[in-house]
Amino acid sequence: MADKLKITLVKxxxxxxxxxxxxxxxxxxxxxxxxxxxxxxxxxxxMIAQVRHLVKVEEI
Known part of the structure; x- marks a missing residue:
C-alpha cells in the first residue's frame, strides 16, 4: 500500500x-x-470521499 497520495483538482x-x-x-x-x-x-x-467528483487520486 502506498504511503502517499497525489490528489489533483480536475473540476x-x-x-x-x-x-x-x-x-x-x-x-x-x-x-x-x-x-x-x-x-x-x-x-x-x-476528505477525498467527500469530494471524489472533483478530484483525481493516484497512489505514489
Whole structure:
C-alpha cells in the first residue's frame, strides 16, 4: 500500500456546495489541475470521499 497520495483538482468548485469547497481548500488545492501529495491515512481518505467528483487520486 502506498504511503502517499497525489490528489489533483480536475473540476471547478464554482458550483459546489460550501462544505465541498471548504474540503477542497483543506486538502490544499487552490487552482484547477494543481496537485498536492498527502499521507495515505483515514483522515485524508475521508476528505477525498467527500469530494471524489472533483478530484483525481493516484497512489505514489
Amino acid at each position: 471547478s468548485t464554482i458550483g459546489a456546495i460550501p462544505k465541498h469547497r471548504a474540503t477542497v481548500e483543506a486538502l490544499g488545492l487552490k487552482k484547477l489541475n494543481k496537485s498536492v501529495e498527502l499521507p495515505n491515512n483515514a483522515a485524508t481518505k475521508g
